[in-house]
Amino acid sequence: MGSYYFDNAATSFPKAPGVGEAMADYLTRVGCNVGRGDYQPAYAAAERVLEVREKLCRRFGGPDPRNVIFTPGCTYGLNMVLKGLLRPGDKAALSPMEHNAVLRPMKQLEGQGVELAWLPCTDTGELLLDRAAEVITSDLRLCVLTHVSNVCGARMPVEEVGRLCRERGVLFCVDAAQSAGILPLDMAAMGIDALVMPAHKGLLGPQGLGVLILADGAAQAMEPLISGGTGSRSDLLEMPAFLPDRLEPGTLNLPGIYGLGAALDWWEGQDQAALRRREERLTGHLIARLAEYAEDGLRVLGPGEEGRQVGVVSVDFLGRDNAECAYRLERDFGIQTRCGLHCAPLAHKTLGTYPQGAVRFSVGPFTRFEDIDYVQGAVGELLSG
Numbered sequence: 001m002g003s004y005y006f007d008n009a010a011t012s013f014p015k016a017p018g019v020g021e022a023m024a025d026y027l028t029r030v031g032c033n034v035g036r037g038d039y040q041p042a043y044a045a046a047e048r049v050l051e052v053r054e055k056l057c058r059r060f061g062g063p064d065p066r067n068v069i070f071t072p073g074c075t076y077g078l079n080m081v082l083k084g085l086l087r088p089g090d091k092a093a094l095s096p097m098e099h100n101a102v103l104r105p106m107k108q109l110e111g112q113g114v115e116l117a118w119l120p121c122t123d124t125g126e127l128l129l130d131r132a133a134e135v136i137t138s139d140l141r142l143c144v145l146t147h148v149s150n151v152c153g154a155r156m157p158v159e160e161v162g163r164l165c166r167e168r169g170v171l172f173c174v175d176a177a178q179s180a181g182i183l184p185l186d187m188a189a190m191g192i193d194a195l196v197m198p199a200h201k202g203l204l205g206p207q208g209l210g211v212l213i214l215a216d217g218a219a220q221a222m223e224p225l226i227s228g229g230t231g232s233r234s235d236l237l238e239m240p241a242f243l244p245d246r247l248e249p250g251t252l253n254l255p256g257i258y259g260l261g262a263a264l265d266w267w268e269g270q271d272q273a274a275l276r277r278r279e280e281r282l283t284g285h286l287i288a289r290l291a292e293y294a295e296d297g298l299r300v301l302g303p304g305e306e307g308r309q310v311g312v313v314s315v316d317f318l319g320r321d322n323a324e325c326a327y328r329l330e331r332d333f334g335i336q337t338r339c340g341l342h343c344a345p346l347a348h349k350t351l352g353t354y355p356q357g358a359v360r361f362s363v364g365p366f367t368r369f370e371d372i373d374y375v376q377g378a379v380g381e382l383l384s385g
């Protein structure tokens with residue numbers, strides 16, 4: 001029995017070719033810090049870090065490589081934005097499809113006097129744009145929205161929400177945890193003020209590293225959540241005023257940045273449109289294969305259409321224990337999925353799968369079509385057993 005990895009929404013695997021080698025190369029051959037040491041290898045490493053910022057800035061339509069902030073992860077970046085921008089008395093909008101990386105800081109902020117406004121969604125996890133437009137009013141300080149649901153893969157209309165936010169003077173933060181590397185993203189074109197992502201999902205980089213890209217206005221408005229040494233303006237007892245230093249205290253995750261740099265190099269050598277088309281076809285294939293069991297007690301969550309969702313497809317084994325089904329998929333067929341509430345309890349309430357949760361299958365660029373056929377066979381056996 002082989003092993004079939006269908007948990008790319010948790011973290012992608014395998015990583016892009018060259019990522020592990022680049023990280024090992026940094027640790028074994030480079031090793032030094034950046035922004036601290038006045039010697040050649042430190043300058044060369046700083047140049048590579050800048051190059052990675054430039055690549056990210058280009059890829060995501062950021063205003064300037066200095067506005068690309070490295071963080072210890074997506075959760076960390078989201079906390080930086082939300083807690084750096086919102087103050088007691090402010091009002092902020094979010095959707096019930098958010099991950100706990102947004103929900104929990106927002107509930108914490110609510111406890112400190114921030115008023116929350118909810119953007120309504122359908123039972124397929126999609127934003128009701130007309131009704132959302134009534135919630136996004138000019139008295140909001142911020143609107144935060146996931147680009148893609150990590151539970152059902154539903155795509156959110158970030159471009160339209162970005163336009164509304166811009167018209168109404170509201171800052172717009174996008175959680176791109178499930179879309180960066182998968183869907184096109186352009187901050188300038190989409191009206192995004194803060195774009196937050198992890199390195200380790202769709203970008204095919206390593207864990208322990210995240211990226212936050214800020215428009216100039218948001219960067220100026222944000223208070224640093226964490227402060228500390230930057231290797232620059234050490235005479236000051238406050239954080240330096242300039243980016244990225246103002247928001248990037250402490251030693252950077254340099255092995256991680258080298259790894260992400262290698263992933264971005266790999267991406268640049270690919271036909272991205274072809275990869276995007278392949279991801280769409282894989283998604284359509286996975287939805288169609290699972291939907292064949294609609295009459296046999298399998299409910300496929302989400303929009304159920306490849307253009308409206310990405311390759312994150314969850315199912316509810318009606319009348320059965322989803323955890324047991326996920327366990328049997330692994331034990332009997334070697335299929336690795338994720339079961340439960342996926343750190344998004346309100347998304348499950350919206351989709352009608354709370355508290356039982358769902359079994360999530362998520363594909364990556366190295367998933368094969370025949371792996372999906374194998375999943376179909378395994379699910380069929382499970383349902384008939």
Ligand SMILES: Cc1ncc(COP(=O)(O)O)c(C=O)c1O
Nearest residue numbers: 073074075099101150175177198
């Ligand atoms: C939509 C969404 N947002 C945020 C996160 C948090 O990412 P990380 O755990 O890498 O910080 C995840 C992780 O699964 C996610 O799916």
